[in-house]
Amino acid sequence: SSGASNISPLTLRIVAECPVTKARACDLVLPHCTVNTPVFMPVGTQGTLKGITVDQLESLGCQICLGNTYHLGMRPGPELIEKANGLHGFMKWKNNLLTDSGGFQMVSLVELSEVTEEGVKFKSPYDGKEILLSPEKSISIQNSLGSDIMMQLDDVVSSTVTGPRVEEAMHRSIRWLDRCIAANKNPDKQNLFAIIQGGLNAELRKICLEEMTQRDVPGFAIGGLSGGEEKDDFWRMVTLSTDHLPREKPRYLMGVGYAVDLVVCVALGCDMFDCVFPTRTARFGSALVPWGSLQVKQKQYAKDFQPIDPDCQCPTCKRHSRAYLHALFKTDTAAMHHVTVHNIAYQLTLMRSVRQSIVEGRFPEFIRTFMKRMFPSSEQYPGWAVDALASVNITLD
Amino acid sequence: MKLELSRVVQGGCRLGVLKGLGRSGQHSLEVPGCLLYTRCGTVPHLTQDTLHTLTNLPSVTQLTLSTIAEHQEVLEDFKDGFRKFAGLHDTVLYCSLHDPVTPCPAGHITNKTVSVWGSGGRIELTVAKFMALQRTVRPDWYQSMADGETWQSNTSRKRVRKSVDRTLAHLDECLLVHHKTQELQGVAVFGVVEGGDILEERVRSAKETAKRPVAGFCLDGLQTGSMDQALRIQLIAAVTKELPEGKPRLLQGVGRPDEVLACVEAGVDLFESFFPFQVTERGCALCFNFDITPDPERAVLEADEERDTAGETHENGELNLDDQMTSFEINLKDKRYQDDFRPLVEGCGCYCCRNHQRAYLHHLLVTNELLAGVLLMLHNTAHYLAFFGALREALAQDTLDLLKKKVLKEKCGQTKSKE
Numbered sequence: 001s002s003g004a005s006n007i008s009p010l011t012l013r014i015v016a017e018c019p020v021t022k023a024r025a026c027d028l029v030l031p032h033c034t035v036n037t038p039v040f041m042p043v044g045t046q047g048t049l050k051g052i053t054v055d056q057l058e059s060l061g062c063q064i065c066l067g068n069t070y071h072l073g074m075r076p077g078p079e080l081i082e083k084a085n086g087l088h089g090f091m092k093w094k095n096n097l098l099t100d101s102g103g104f105q106m107v108s109l110v111e112l113s114e115v116t117e118e119g120v121k122f123k124s125p126y127d128g129k130e131i132l133l134s135p136e137k138s139i140s141i142q143n144s145l146g147s148d149i150m151m152q153l154d155d156v157v158s159s160t161v162t163g164p165r166v167e168e169a170m171h172r173s174i175r176w177l178d179r180c181i182a183a184n185k186n187p188d189k190q191n192l193f194a195i196i197q198g199g200l201n202a203e204l205r206k207i208c209l210e211e212m213t214q215r216d217v218p219g220f221a222i223g224g225l226s227g228g229e230e231k232d233d234f235w236r237m238v239t240l241s242t243d244h245l246p247r248e249k250p251r252y253l254m255g256v257g258y259a260v261d262l263v264v265c266v267a268l269g270c271d272m273f274d275c276v277f278p279t280r281t282a283r284f285g286s287a288l289v290p291w292g293s294l295q296v297k298q299k300q301y302a303k304d305f306q307p308i309d310p311d312c313q314c315p316t317c318k319r320h321s322r323a324y325l326h327a328l329f330k331t332d333t334a335a336m337h338h339v340t341v342h343n344i345a346y347q348l349t350l351m352r353s354v355r356q357s358i359v360e361g362r363f364p365e366f367i368r369t370f371m372k373r374m375f376p377s378s379e380q381y382p383g384w385a386v387d388a389l390a391s392v393n394i395t396l397d
Numbered sequence: 398m399k400l401e402l403s404r405v406v407q408g409g410c411r412l413g414v415l416k417g418l419g420r421s422g423q424h425s426l427e428v429p430g431c432l433l434y435t436r437c438g439t440v441p442h443l444t445q446d447t448l449h450t451l452t453n454l455p456s457v458t459q460l461t462l463s464t465i466a467e468h469q470e471v472l473e474d475f476k477d478g479f480r481k482f483a484g485l486h487d488t489v490l491y492c493s494l495h496d497p498v499t500p501c502p503a504g505h506i507t508n509k510t511v512s513v514w515g516s517g518g519r520i521e522l523t524v525a526k527f528m529a530l531q532r533t534v535r536p537d538w539y540q541s542m543a544d545g546e547t548w549q550s551n552t553s554r555k556r557v558r559k560s561v562d563r564t565l566a567h568l569d570e571c572l573l574v575h576h577k578t579q580e581l582q583g584v585a586v587f588g589v590v591e592g593g594d595i596l597e598e599r600v601r602s603a604k605e606t607a608k609r610p611v612a613g614f615c616l617d618g619l620q621t622g623s624m625d626q627a628l629r630i631q632l633i634a635a636v637t638k639e640l641p642e643g644k645p646r647l648l649q650g651v652g653r654p655d656e657v658l659a660c661v662e663a664g665v666d667l668f669e670s671f672f673p674f675q676v677t678e679r680g681c682a683l684c685f686n687f688d689i690t691p692d693p694e695r696a697v698l699e700a701d702e703e704r705d706t707a708g709e710t711h712e713n714g715e716l717n718l719d720d721q722m723t724s725f726e727i728n729l730k731d732k733r734y735q736d737d738f739r740p741l742v743e744g745c746g747c748y749c750c751r752n753h754q755r756a757y758l759h760h761l762l763v764t765n766e767l768l769a770g771v772l773l774m775l776h777n778t779a780h781y782l783a784f785f786g787a788l789r790e791a792l793a794q795d796t797l798d799l800l801k802k803k804v805l806k807e808k809c810g811q812t813k814s815k816e
Binding site: 083 | 437439440444447468471475482483484515517735752756767
């Protein structure tokens with residue numbers, strides 16, 4: 001079988017498991033460095049985290065971030081990036097990179113895309129030419145990008161869609177997974193993750209889990225969620241998926257990044273998360289804090305001389321006040337960069353705290369404290385979160 | 398502040414150090430030199446972390462009332478001055494009236510007021526309000542209020558005379574208030590020399606301003622685009638003749654390397670450093686050569702560079718009026734940089750050149766990524782500051798002519814490719 005004698009490009013070491021919930025703290029050893037999980041992965045769509053240098057990102061303790069195959073495949077294209085020594089060489093990022101397959105953008109960004117067994121056909125927004133993104137093509141681009149973790153091309157269907165299309169997409173995703181595995185030129189350097197589909201249908205999910213876990217892939221993503229479905233359905237699919245995924249392989253929940261969602265889904269057994277939300281919302285002046293968020297552009301902060309979060313150790317909070325950022329937003333782009341740095345720091349610090357609490361055996365206590373800080377009163381705890389946590393033995397007061 | 402000159406060329410350039418800057422008098426600034434251009438206290442695109450990857454930053458940070466006046470109330474509530482408000486630590490603050498990058502709409506000046514434009518619109522300033530702003534901003538040094546609206550072509554002689562008279566009146570009033578204001582003790586005031594494009598008015602303004610107890614002089618109304626280079630030089634030379642040798646001269650609104658060289662020769666000591674920002678905003682990178690160290694190996698490498706870059710930049714004077722790109726820069730959006738894996742400038746020690754390549758910058762610009770502005774601002778600032786370093790070195794070594802030839806490419810022109 002494959003990988004018989006060489007060192008695997010991925011090793012998962014389980015450092016601690018929460019005795020109450022399904023949470024784990026792990027060391028995910030990847031080619032560029034070890035990633036401590038649970039981990040939040042910032043998204044650097046076009047080979048850059050918007051407005052932030054790689055040095056700044058590294059200083060914040062980021063061990064892995066995302067690049068988008070669709071965007072980079074279009075501009076500047078895989079050949080150029082290969083010439084530049086892969087995406088790492090092109091953007092000069094020393095730590096790990098995860099690339100998605102381009103499937104999601106196909107459906108969300110591109111008009112008139114047509115899905116067939118071959119792949120996804122669409123018209124290039126830049127020159128109008130017809131392009132086919134097949135499993136082979138997606139893996140080929142990702143091989144050129146040289147990411148440490150690559151995602152299979154899946155047949156993406158919105159989580160609000162029901163009916164036979166969901167089943168068709170689930171089965172096709174399995175077939176496409178096999179084609180992706182076959183197409184991977186660098187199995188000794190690049191890890192290919194499968195993506196569990198099946199929409200909000202428990203039976204379909206189970207079939208998908210059953211099938212995909214039979215493939216020898218180093219990790220699994222839970223896909224097809226975080227797309228506008230009811231949270232009550234969302235968490236049930238997450239926990240169903242982690243119930244049927246192997247313990248000794250990482251679980252990546254795609255598109256999740258809100259603080260409450262992260263904490264709950266860690267409790268449900270997920271290890272890795274990504275989301276554009278924290279960095280995107282920063283550019284609109286929304287700073288993430290343990291009690292929610294702060295819209296720094298609002299008038300009320302014009303004379304607020306505290307930092308965004310007095311307890312935060314990020315470069316922005318150590319030097320600047322809400323009032324200064326408020327003023328700066330009227331004048332210069334650097335205001336966005338300050339808040340982006342803070343929001344990334346917030347996300348990474350949150351995950352670090354989560355991990356530490358799991359390692360020290362006090363994750364349930366952490367959850368309770370976190371929720372108390374985030375919501376003014378227990379009446380305001382989101383119902384789905386209460387239910388989800390109850391399902392893993394956590395009762396919130 | 399005290400200007401210590403080590404070299405003075407008869408009727409022309411000076412080399413020295415401006416000492417005793419800042420409240421504690423501990424900072425100094427080499428001249429000829431430039432100030433660090435900021436918008437509301439921030440170097441455009443840069444957080445303090447990215448800014449401080451640059452070495453040899455000027456010790457003086459320029460603030461403009463254009464970007465600060467609208468925050469007067471906030472600063473008054475803050476009570477602790479702009480430096481603390483902006484999180485600027487160890488730097489000397491110089492407060493100017495206008496932002497050199499954004500031209501002011503004309504026609505709003507009166508006998509008693511000038512206006513600045515903030516993000517919310519026009520803010521009218523009397524001397525009283527101007528001085529109240531200085532009191533709350535608490536700079537280490539500022540220019541007095543001035544009427545410099547003489548840059549339009551066909552400004553009448555009468556209008557020019559008014560700008561001189563008003564500016565002198567504003568200066569006198571500013572100084573009166575200054576001496577009565579506790580918070581401004583120890584703060585330096587620069588008088589502003591006006592006079593449009595009329596020689597007699599320029600001389601009159603210089604003579605009169607020099608009579609006042611100011612720490613130095615701003616030369617206003619001479620900004621790039623207001624008149625042709627030859628006239629500017631003539632006027633500056635006439636003005637500096639009337640100014641005391643021991644006080645610094647700051648020229649506003651001029652930043653192009655060729656103009657800087659010419660103005661230094663006419664007796665200017667200080668410039669604003671907004672030019673790197675303008676270059677950044679048009680997606681370009683400064684790349685003009687100012688290295689005149691004699692080194693045969695370098696000469697060969699440079700000949701190769703010349704060959705490679707022939708056709709990349711415009712000839713001097715041949716400005717692309719569409720985006721005002723100069724011959725001192727390359728346009729990284731150009732397709733030719735798509736697979737150019739060299740740094741922006743070989744041998745440049747800035748963060749951008751140490752870590753990134755032209756191809757990456759090209760990609761960032763084509764995809765409209767914010768990081769392009771950050772990286773270009775770092776490089777352009779570093780390159781510009783290094784140019785000033787080379788200028789000072791050339792004055793010290795008496796090799797200014799060589800530097801001029803190199804920067805203005807009089808000798809090299811465009812070498813033909815051997816192919």
